[in-house]
Every structure is written in C-alpha cells, then in structure tokens.
Amino acid sequence: MERLDKIIATALQISRKDAIALIKRGRIAVSKETIKDPKAKFDENGAVLFCDNEQIYYNKYVYIMMNKPKGVISASNGKGEKTVVDILPPDMKRKNLFPAGRLDKDTTGFMLITDDGELAHSILSPKNHIPKTYIAKLDKPFNDEIIKEFEKGIELKDAKCLGASLEPVDGDYQVGKVIIKQGMYHQIKRMFSHFSINVVELKRIKMGSLDLDENLKMGECRYLTKEEISSLCDK
Structure with missing residues (x-):
C-alpha cells in the first residue's frame, strides 16, 4: 500500500507538491471515485487511476x-x-532514466534504458555473467584458431577476457556472432584487434535471453513486458 500523492507523483512524473494539489482539487480518481485525501493509501499495482x-x-x-x-x-x-535518452519519444521520457550499460557511439542495436538501478546492476555485474550477443562485421575473416582463442579468453594489455563465443554467421567468416559475459571498454573491437582484424560494424542483438525486437527500426523503442524484463537476467 502506498500514499496516493506518491503514486500520482510517480505516475505523472511530477513533484509530490503538485500531486497533492491535483488531489485536493478533485482532479484525481481511483476506480472512478474522486479522492481528495493525499494521504489515502492504495495498492499502487492494483489501483485504477x-x-x-x-x-x-x-x-x-x-x-x-x-x-x-x-x-x-x-x-x-x-x-x-x-544521448540515447535525448532521442526517446517525449511521452516515454521521465526523470532518472539512464542506459543500462554502454554501446560505443558507432555501435548499434539493443540498448536498455531504465530507472531501475538494482536491475541494471544485476545485468551489468561481472559476477553474474549475463551474456550479451553481438554481430560483428570485419575487414578480414577470422579462422577456427581465433575461435579457440576466444573460448580460452584473450589476454589484453590491461586484463584477460573471460571466455567468449565466436562463430561465423551463415558460414561467412568475415561476419561473426560474438557472445561475451563482461563489458570492458571497446572489448570486442580489442579482442579482434589482437589478431589484426578490425571491426567495421558492430550491433548488439541480445541481452540475457532477450532478443532485440526485429520490428524496431533504427532509433525506435518500446516498453518491455514483465516476461521480457525477467529474461534480461537469464544466463
């Protein structure tokens, strides 16, 4: 149960003071019954506002x-x-939104934007090893030896990568599907660079077990369902 003024402030993304004013003016109803007491408590998940x-x-x-x-x-x-928050549609913007993790400026694909710090931490924490899947287009092909090196974990100058998955897409060794379970700076680009291969294009297509919605055009976005939110943390 939560105070009505707090529920309204959260729902409308306004201050508690403004929410109280709306309630006292009789502009707020719960289940079509006008409520003028800001302190009245309701089930925030069940109330029809x-x-x-x-x-x-x-x-x-x-x-x-x-x-x-x-x-x-x-x-x-x-x-x-x-920023990614700047390009959200106006009706989706609210206070305290942030991207959960980062993609480089020239990288495209699945970006999660939320205001839930706890869930973001769960997804990003190296201890949880939540997989992120990418498609990398390269300037030259990789080979089976490089696939094995990815699996073992590549030693970069500043750290060793966890074992990662690399496989060709549709048999094309110049387009790789990469799955990593950590998020070091420019990690995939640096992993390929270790073998003198440059990443030409990089797109994230999956977080956890949740795929990027193929119906979303570049720059478009949508809300996740409860089931999709749960699948973000699947290992």
Whole structure:
C-alpha cells in the first residue's frame, strides 16, 4: 500500500507538491471515485487511476528497449552530445532514466534504458555473467584458431577476457556472432584487434535471453513486458 500523492507523483512524473494539489482539487480518481485525501493509501499495482477523467498508469520503474542508432552516446547527460535518452519519444521520457550499460557511439542495436538501478546492476555485474550477443562485421575473416582463442579468453594489455563465443554467421567468416559475459571498454573491437582484424560494424542483438525486437527500426523503442524484463537476467 502506498500514499496516493506518491503514486500520482510517480505516475505523472511530477513533484509530490503538485500531486497533492491535483488531489485536493478533485482532479484525481481511483476506480472512478474522486479522492481528495493525499494521504489515502492504495495498492499502487492494483489501483485504477484517473486524472481529469483520463486513465493514467503507475509504474515504479520503466524498462525500454531501444534499437540504438549510430551517432548517439550511451549516457543520460551527453555534455553537448546527443544521448540515447535525448532521442526517446517525449511521452516515454521521465526523470532518472539512464542506459543500462554502454554501446560505443558507432555501435548499434539493443540498448536498455531504465530507472531501475538494482536491475541494471544485476545485468551489468561481472559476477553474474549475463551474456550479451553481438554481430560483428570485419575487414578480414577470422579462422577456427581465433575461435579457440576466444573460448580460452584473450589476454589484453590491461586484463584477460573471460571466455567468449565466436562463430561465423551463415558460414561467412568475415561476419561473426560474438557472445561475451563482461563489458570492458571497446572489448570486442580489442579482442579482434589482437589478431589484426578490425571491426567495421558492430550491433548488439541480445541481452540475457532477450532478443532485440526485429520490428524496431533504427532509433525506435518500446516498453518491455514483465516476461521480457525477467529474461534480461537469464544466463
């Protein structure tokens, strides 16, 4: 059970003061019954809420799947550069949103945007080994020996990578499907660079067991379902 003013503030992304004002003016209804007491308590997940006779929806946290385009950075504040949060549709924006993890500016694909710090930590923590899957287009082909080196874990200058999966896509050894379970800086590019191979294009297509929605065009996004949120943490 939660106070109505807090529920309304969260649902409308407004201050508690403004939520209290709406309630006291009789503009808020629960199950179509006008409630003027900001301290009244309701089940935040079960209450049917209305503001000015239009239904509104309470979500403590939001989880957004974006097909990230090139040219935007994985941050909530780009300090002058356009971010993934900046390009969200206006009706999806709310306070405290941030990208869970990062993709390089020129990397595309599955970006999770949320305000749930606990879930983001679970996904990103190296201890949990949540897999992330990428498609890498290369300037030259790899071979079976490189596949074995990926599996063993490549020793970079500053750290050793955990074992990773690498396989050709449709038999093409110049396009690799890569699965990693950590997120070091420029990791995939550096892993291929270890063998003098450059990554020409990189796209993340999966987090945990959740695939990027193939219906999302570049730059488009949508909310995740409860089932999809759970699958983000599948190992």
